[in-house]
Amino acid sequence: xxxxxxxxxxxxxxxxxxxxxxxxxxxxxxxxxxxxxxxxxxxxxxxxxxxxxxxxxxxxxxxxxxxxxxxxxxxxxxxxxxxxxxxxxxxxxxxxxxxxxxxxxxxxxxxxxxxxxxxxxxxxxxxxxxxxxxxxxxxxxxxxxxxxxxxxxxxxxxxxxxxxxxxxxxxxxxxxxxxxxxxxxxxxxxxxxxxxxxxxxxxxxxxxxxxxxxxxxxxxxxxxxxxxxxxxxxxxxxxxxxxxxxxxxxxxxxxxxxxxxxxxxxxxxxxxxxxxxxxxxxxxxxxxxxxxxxxxxxxxxxxxxxxxxxxxxxxxxxxxxxxxxxxxxxxxxxxxxxxxxxxxxxxxxxxxxxxxxxxxxxxxxxxxxxxxxxxxxxxxxxx
Amino acid sequence: xxxxxxxxxxxxxxxxxxxxxxxxxxxxxxxxxxxxxxxxxxxxxxxxxxxxxxxxxxxxxxxxxxxxxxxxxxxxxxxxxxxxxxxxxxxxxxxxxxxxxxxxxxxxxxxxxxxxxxxxxxxxxxxxxxxxxxxxxxxxxxxxxxxxxxxxxxxxxxxxxxxxxxxxxxxxxxxxxxxxxxxxxxxxxxxxxxxxxxxxxxxxxxxxxxxxxxxxxxxxxxxxxxxxxxxxxxxxxxxxxxxxxxxxxxxxxxxxxxxxxxxxxx
Numbered sequence: 305x306x307x308x309x310x311x312x313x314x315x316x317x318x319x320x321x322x323x324x325x326x327x328x329x330x331x332x333x334x335x336x337x338x339x340x341x342x343x344x345x346x347x348x349x350x351x352x353x354x355x356x357x358x359x360x361x362x363x364x365x366x367x368x369x370x371x372x373x374x375x376x377x378x379x380x381x382x383x384x385x386x387x388x389x390x391x392x393x394x395x396x397x398x399x400x401x402x403x404x405x406x407x408x409x410x411x412x413x414x415x416x417x418x419x420x421x422x423x424x425x426x427x428x429x430x431x432x433x434x435x436x437x438x439x440x441x442x443x444x445x446x447x448x449x450x451x452x453x454x455x456x457x458x459x460x461x462x463x464x465x466x467x468x469x470x471x472x473x474x475x476x477x478x479x480x481x482x483x484x485x486x487x488x489x490x491x492x493x494x495x496x497x498x499x500x501x502x503x504x505x506x507x508x509x510x511x512x513x514x515x516x517x518x519x520x521x522x523x524x525x526x527x528x529x530x531x532x533x534x535x536x537x538x539x540x541x542x543x544x545x546x547x548x549x550x551x552x553x554x555x556x557x558x559x560x561x562x563x564x565x566x567x568x569x570x571x572x573x574x575x576x577x578x579x580x581x582x583x584x585x586x587x588x589x590x591x592x593x594x595x596x597x598x599x600x601x602x603x604x605x606x607x608x609x610x611x612x613x614x615x616x617x618x619x620x621x622x623x624x625x626x627x628x629x630x631x632x633x634x635x636x637x638x639x640x641x642x643x644x645x646x647x648x649x650x651x652x653x654x655x656x657x658x659x660x661x662x663x664x665x666x667x668x669x670x671x672x673x674x675x676x677x678x679x680x681x682x683x684x685x686x687x
Numbered sequence: 688x689x690x691x692x693x694x695x696x697x698x699x700x701x702x703x704x705x706x707x708x709x710x711x712x713x714x715x716x717x718x719x720x721x722x723x724x725x726x727x728x729x730x731x732x733x734x735x736x737x738x739x740x741x742x743x744x745x746x747x748x749x750x751x752x753x754x755x756x757x758x759x760x761x762x763x764x765x766x767x768x769x770x771x772x773x774x775x776x777x778x779x780x781x782x783x784x785x786x787x788x789x790x791x792x793x794x795x796x797x798x799x800x801x802x803x804x805x806x807x808x809x810x811x812x813x814x815x816x817x818x819x820x821x822x823x824x825x826x827x828x829x830x831x832x833x834x835x836x837x838x839x840x841x842x843x844x845x846x847x848x849x850x851x852x853x854x855x856x857x858x859x860x861x862x863x864x865x866x867x868x869x870x871x872x873x874x875x876x877x878x879x880x881x882x883x884x885x886x887x888x889x890x891x892x893x894x895x896x897x898x899x900x901x902x903x904x905x906x907x908x909x910x911x912x913x914x915x916x917x918x919x920x921x922x923x924x925x926x927x928x929x930x931x932x933x934x935x936x937x938x939x940x941x942x943x944x945x946x947x948x949x950x951x952x953x
Contacts, residue, residue, distance in 0.1 A: 317761060317883045320721075324877060355880025368880050 322378040326385035334386035337511035352423040360397045366420030373608040376553035383557025387660030388511035395463040398547045399426035402472045406530035406539040427468040429459035437673045440483040446475035455522040465515040469493045474536050486536035490528045497522035508659030548621045552604040552628035555664040559632040562639035562657040563593045593635045600628035619681035626674035629664035636661045688743040689799040692734040694727040696720045696752050696759035697811040711915045712781045722759035726806025728875035730868040734804045735767045745769045751787050753778040764886035765878030771891040774899045788820035793902030807867040818867030824906045829865040
């Protein structure tokens with residue numbers, strides 16, 4: 305099959321829809337939500353109404369059923385307006401993906417359909433206070449008692465937790481078994497014993513909410529376990545494999561916004577009698593930012609395309625996420641530099657991009673873990 | 688009741704325009720085209736409301752343009768129209784508004800139509816001709832600059848409103864008719880993602896230019912309104928001054944000072 309870079313008419317229309325929503329509805333609210341750490345629920349509702357949430361859920365269960373490449377195209381547009389809002393919108397895809405991947409048809413019908421039929425948020429609970437990258441070492445316990453499991457433990461840095469009505473929680477029946485002991489559960493918000501800790505005050509992505517999920521003797525019926533006992537780790541890793549690439553696209557969106565702002569400013573601002581874009585040092589910055597942005601997008605599209613063709617793409621999705629988020633940090637950093645003193649001021653948009661981009665290097669698999677995956681996958685070819 | 692809405696694929700308002708080497712129109716290369724043409728979108732929205740609120744049977748969207756204009760049709764199909772027709776011109780064709788009207792009228796004549804809606808003018812050439820011309824060519828009443836309409840299917844009458852100098856006119860008239868919209872009763876809807884995907888499967892008919900021309904031949908009136916001799920972009924504006932400020936009060940103070948002392952208009 306030939307390689308093509310032209311978007312299909314469908315993809316162009318999805319892009320136009322996302323771009324319009326981003327530009328007209330998300331962007332005007334972004335500065336205030338960032339400053340005051342507001343959670344713009346009306347924006348998220350509107351995203352749901354437009355079909356921009358639950359992109360990865362098959363249409364028979366009420367989602368949009370989009371290919372990963374289409375999801376990436378939409379994500380870039382949304383993130384160019386606000387990284388934080390985009391994270392909250394995407395968090396549903398992450399939280400629901402374990403049901404998509406590990407749920408039985410009965411579970412999908414019972415859990416996904418009502419969830420997707422109207423506006424709801426969901427949260428993905430894997431990370432714990434004592435560890436994120438070493439997921440197999442998680443401590444939240446699941447104890448089998450008759451026809452249900454009892455969960456005890458804490459999940460931290462959980463996106464959308466304060467507003468979520470559904471949680472996918474990973475817990476272990478025996479920590480000594482490490483990955484072999486982990487199970488995946490779907491836990492509704494109103495289950496007794498489940499509570500939400502205080503909302504975190506974050507450096508960036510402040511339009512998104514983040515909190516701890518506390519579980520004290522939370523009873524989950526057997527029918528809410530995804531897959532079999534011990535299959536939770538595989539479900540979690542497969543989930544992250546498929547949601548990693550959109551994080552690359554999210555970073556691309558933030559970086560694109562930074563580059564656009566910096567480019568416009570460099571053509572406006574003058575020094576020594578000419579536009580600063582005409583100074584070689586600034587032009588070189590713009591060139592490097594353009595190169596890195598282009599490379600990020602292409603890596604992201606490639607990883608998504610591979611997944612859509614049915615390939616595993618662990619190596620390529622890690623490369624996409626890792627490179628795009630690192631590049632986004634460099635691009636946002638240079639954007640501030642081009643703006644000079646103004647860039648450092650909160651009245652100008654570029655410092656927000658840097659704070660928002662930083663999270664892309666950390667969540668959904670820190671870049672250190674991505675590099676381990678990349679090295680491991682690549683070295684396999686020589687072993 | 689069958690509703691037809693005519694739209695035009697126009698350059699996006701934010702796109703940077705250059706004159707074509709012919710010197711007669713813009714250079715379409717690298718220009719982003721869109722249907723985000725305020726008046727056409729209002730017409731499309733109003734056409735869909737006729738279907739949803741007043742029981743119109745179908746909404747068909749029509750355009751005259753090159754292959755790329757299919758995008759405009761797909762957009763209105765995504766908004767909710769049922770069918771589309773593209774009268775396809777060569778990519779470099781530059782039509783005067785009367786020719787466009789004649790091509791549209793020729794094809795519309797062959798389709799069921801009780802109400803034909805258009806935006807009051809296109810966002811690019813702003814000619815504002817098609818609405819009235821369609822009325823004349825189709826032999827139908829044509830109501831211009833309408834802001835609100837409600838049809839009564841039994842009496843075949845339309846109640847309409849429009850702005851006039853100093854007030855608003857409430858009037859009525861018979862249909863079938865052609866209506867040019869200034870704005871609709873509601874903001875044009877944004878197509879949702881599922882509707883965008885559904886629109887892909889809706890029927891879109893392409894009418895070759897020669898067929899449309901043949902249909903237009905029998906229509907009355909002059910075939911061409913005028914020919915463009917040259918197209919020039921306005922000279923770049925100079926002399927703009929940016930006022931930097933911390934508070935609105937400070938901005939106002941600085942502005943007044945500049946208006947009084949430099950521009951000397953106060």
